[in-house]
Amino acid sequence: MRVAIAGAGAVGRSVAQELITNGHQVLLIDKDPVSIKPDRVPEAEWLLADACELSSLEEARLDQCDVVIAATGDDKANLVTALLAKTEFGVPRTVGRVNHPNNEWLFTEAWGVDVSVSTPRIMSALVEEAVTVGDLVRLFTFRQGNANLVELTLPPESPYVGKPAGLIPFPENCALVTILRDGQVYTPDADQPIESGDELLFVAGAEVEDALEKMLAPGSHGG
DSSP: OEEEEEOOSHHHHHHHHHHHHTTOEEEEEESOGGGOOTTTSTTSEEEESOTTSHHHHHHTTGGGOSEEEEOOSOHHHHHHHHHHHHHHHOOSEEEEEESSGGGGGGOSGGGTOSEEEEHHHHHHHHHHHHHOSSOOEEEEEETTTTEEEEEEEOOTTOTTTTOBGGGSOOOSSEEEEEEEETTEEEOOOTTOBOOTTOEEEEEEEGGGHHHHHHHHOGGGTTO
């Protein structure tokens, strides 16, 4: 997979290194000469250019990229990069970094963003996930599917403690995808009981989140 990353700062370089480790080809683009540091990620391609300029993206051969990641520290630049990548070059997948939470509403398909990544939102979700039991925590939004990755730590008073996963009447448009227990990852099995303290990860439509939460933890939510 060929990936172009706009923004060669600490975030862009870290993402590039991770992708290269996983066997992907990466191009880092930045308009600031100070940020062009090929010695930091020598396996990547580097381009000194403005990712908001159409000519720069043509030079970067964005039409040959599978993914474009707009990872600069400027939300406006990230939106423009994503929009150009999607509309002018037909890039299949775009990811936009949200620097300021107030701008998160802009990072949608209308601006060419398939997936938005908001660091403040992710950090708050991780904090909530670490300290809450019985509350549904939204970890990630899948824009194209109108669904979310959500987590709930099963409280001891849940009526479904000890029940096999296959016998639990989860709401429609909701799927249990993973059980985290004692530091291990388990693929849900119809005959496998869920236990108190299990971290349950679901892909669920936003409209069923409240019902899922009240079903699994009614004592915490007026059930």
